[in-house]
Amino acid sequence: MVHRLEPLVIRHTHRLSSPTGPVGEGAVAARQFDAALMSVGFKLSAELLERLSGLSEGTVVFTAVRTLGTVRAMVGDRVRHNAYFIDFPANVPDTFDFWMRCISEALADDATRAGTLEQLSEGVVNLLTLPSYGRYQHTYEEMLAAHDELIAAAGDRMTALHLGGAAEDELTALYLALAGSSTPLGEEALRDLAVLAGHCAHGPQPEAIPVRENRAVVNRARLEAGSGLLLDTVTDVLRLACALSDGDVTLGEPTRFRGLSRPVRRALLAGLDSVVAAAPAKLSDVAVHREAWKRLGERLHPHEYPRWPHSADVFAVARGEKEARSFDSRVEELLGRNDITGAVKLLESAPGRLFRSLDRLLRAALTQEERNAVVAVAERVAPEVAGRVVLSVREHLHNRGEETGERRVFVNRLGRAWVAEDTRPPVPPAERKRLITAFDAEIRRRLPDPGHLLIDPDVLDVALPLSGKATAAGLGVLPRGSVSPVDGELLRFFVYWKQTSRDTDYDLSALMLDAGYRTVSWLSYTHLTDVDGEHSGDITEAPDGASEFINLRLGAVRGAFIVPQVNLFSGEGFEEVAESFFGFMLREGEQKGRPFEPRTVRMKSDLRGPGRVALPLVFLRGSDGRWRAKWLHLYLKGNPSANRVEGNRVSVAMLVRGIVEREQLTVRYLTELMAGGATATTVWDGETVPEGPVTYIGLQRPDGLHPESRILTPENLRDLIPA
Known part of the structure; x- marks a missing residue:
């Protein structure tokens, strides 16, 4: 089982789990393995080559066969061109x-x-x-x-494979990194998380799972393993139901729900009941996905379980038999009455939604008093907003100049793109500048102390990975x-x-x-x-x-x-x-x-x-x-x-x-903020590696970094985004 999952570690981390086997004279086979890797643009790090050289020839060959197949697929050489x-x-x-x-x-x-x-x-x-x-x-x-x-x-590409730890440790570390990611994962990474979640269901778990679709994937594994579910909204239950039917946990596409066993139905209904019992106002989220809830209700049969009455309320709201106004409808009503102050006061209880509405609120505000109120509330709730949202809004405001009539590019979560004329009036410049300054200060506050910061200059113009769906x-x-x-x-x-x-x-x-x-x-x-x-x-x-x-x-x-x-x-x-x-x-x-x-x-x-x-x-x-x-x-x-x-x-x-x-926010933006708290900042020359621990940010990990270094490359650059 572990060997079957090792390709995930190679693809996501460019690390090879520490090979195990009899001690022997594997140096010749290891050099042949390295030469074979180089023919497809990969190579063994010095540490990994040394480790393999001390193992038996058979162990090296076994490792080489498994690894070569993985890297050839990574580069597109698995097929005949x-x-x-x-x-x-x-x-x-x-x-x-x-x-x-x-x-x-x-x-x-x-x-x-x-x-x-x-x-x-x-x-x-x-x-x-x-x-x-x-x-x-x-x-x-x-x-x-x-x-x-x-x-x-x-100038040929040469991607180094580094020595990792024990196979189980590498799988656990990858699972924790994907599950605990502060930004949404791409489609492939989400599939890999599902596999890892099943394998690691009984092992260590992340302290938090901030991305909802990640939580749905993990909840499916927890349910199948008999562990407790992580639920705090009714939509968490809907996403879990989609995961159980191999559907779209992002809820972007309709899921055709499968028939569910009685134990699974009981678990979902009990979860719904506990969420609504603890916070009845969360019923307001049902209307956003009303049709999906109706279809799910046909599979769950909530009327058969009277001991969970609050779960039945969810489906009553979906069918229109019980009223629970959505949060967005209440905001729209206030904005429809031009009550900017009231809308801001309501949105203050949902900081993420407030941030995503800042452009509209500032354009709609008619007086300086209203504009001041919008900015003041945004500054006040900024510490409660996810880092990726703060960065996204900061990037958005940076690109919202004072000119109108420009072309506006729209890109949905699937990468479908289209262009339209931008007819929006500009965001007031004073408020725009004030918000950007506040967001910079908030991000700087959240960034960890990097210690000695070592930066590969080629990484500076890489856009921040605010969503895996953009890659x-x-x-x-x-x-x-x-x-x-x-x-x-x-x-x-x-x-x-x-x-x-x-x-x-x-x-x-x-x-x-x-x-x-x-x-x-x-x-x-x-x-x-x-x-x-x-x-x-x-x-x-x-x-x-x-x-x-x-x-x-x-x-x-x-x-x-x-x-x-x-x-x-x-x-x-x-x-x-x-x-x-x-x-x-x-x-x-x-x-x-x-x-x-x-x-x-x-x-x-x-x-x-x-x-x-x-x-x-x-x-x-x-x-x-x-x-x-x-x-x-x-x-x-x-x-x-x-x-x-x-x-x-x-x-x-x-x-x-x-x-x-x-203009995108790039790694350059965050490293400039980090440099203010660094004990030293060094631009890597491609050769010299400091002796002590560093925070290294670059396109490829160099050989010889101190083992206690924090290493950030494109494979895990999402870890740079503050929570």
Whole structure:
């Protein structure tokens, strides 16, 4: 069981549980293991290599086999990446010439000649009817033989795996970190938490579980283990019911509730009864999810359990038989009467809601007295508001300038994005400045004493991970809005997908924009080559998986922005396919190798979102001529089918502009606040490591840090957000 869960530790922490086994001469096998890891862009830390070298050869081999499979999947090397054009990026033909060749081959084929001639007579040829279009014309092995071996370069990615503790200790530590996270987890991390919660149900538990969906996942494990439930609102019970039905614990999508056993029904009804008995006012939360409560009531049969009368009240409210006005309706009534003072007084009892309403309250306030009241209450309740909410509102106010008429970008929790004109009047500048100052002071107060602060400068422009939903699962992935350097001469995008049950065609494209966000050029299946680079060719079905690539010479790229995108042309959506992911590689000009070389992969992220057009990130050319990546993790609604870069370039440009010009709170912001309380602050030079304990914040953990150091990297950067 423990061995089955160890991949979770590797993925989330880049640590390998301390290998156990007979003492022996494992040095040779350990070096071979390290070499195999390096071929896919990973390596053993010095401490881990030393530990393995002292174990038996069989133990090292057993560890290597398990670990290599995990890291290869992390980087996208678990699958075979073929390219339509066998020599890609060499010898990619002109698009028109390629299409003419496909037509000629169809005319030479007895089975397709008549149909092709008929199409030609009508003046339009459907490329998908041509036998040589959209399907690999060579095997994976033939493609490998057509390429030279990759020559290693100093700039290749190298991700270190560090020595962890005992396997059970590592699993427990990961469980406590995920369950106790102060920010919502992403979809993959939430699934991993569910697995860990079941394994760790009888072990140590976090002191607090502030995120409600995390609590639902843990409550399911506690219920199945016979432990007490953690409930303090009626919605906690609804989320738990969703978890028991493998539904959406965020309550964003309807859950189809399953039949529940009598013991489970009793536990849920007893939990509801205790919550309402302790605080009847919490019935007001029922109306927010009225329909879900009605459907759950059909499964719980509360009328069969008269000993829990307060639980029956929940369903009476849902059915409209009992009145319990929601908190939001009371606030709206006061605002509808322009009673700002009354609304603020009511919201003071719900600090989180007050903070999320500050923009609206300040715009609605008609007098200086009302504005002063809003700010005064916000300052007073700030210590009671979750850190991520304080930071989110602080970022929001920072971006609310005095100008109106700008474009406003909306992004929902699933990453679906759209743009609209911002017609809101500005937030009063004096109150805006006063609130920002107060929030900075509150965050500074909550930050722990860092001691000696050691900072990797490359992490400073990483956006604060205020929600795991703003980051896709994968390797080298950063939160939405983060900016990271791009060092290399060749930039290569890749997409891989495998259909579930019907032919599916994803199209990788790259849109180049100038400084005014106007189209300069693009690469796609309709435009295979340009001075900027090459497209690997269109694949139109993926029963066994398919890959597409775009190769760009950064020095030749025209324009200021590169926007890679994945368009769904036909078939299954990103949430329907068996698997789909996007990434990019960086190479030096002289590096050859296969179209996909794992050690050159800088980022690989899952594509699992709504919409028909995926926008993982955008590349920006700075005034210094250097390129940087800004992370998007966005999805456009697109068309039901036949999405193409030519058709969405205007909407993509508008969205990119809105994201690029928005300023995120970054690690730089928090480290500047932390530096005020640090005994020393050092910018890491990439080599020198202090002797004593430090608080290290960086993109990768260095070797040789003191064992009592606190280490914060993208894998656990959420721990930087104060509770």
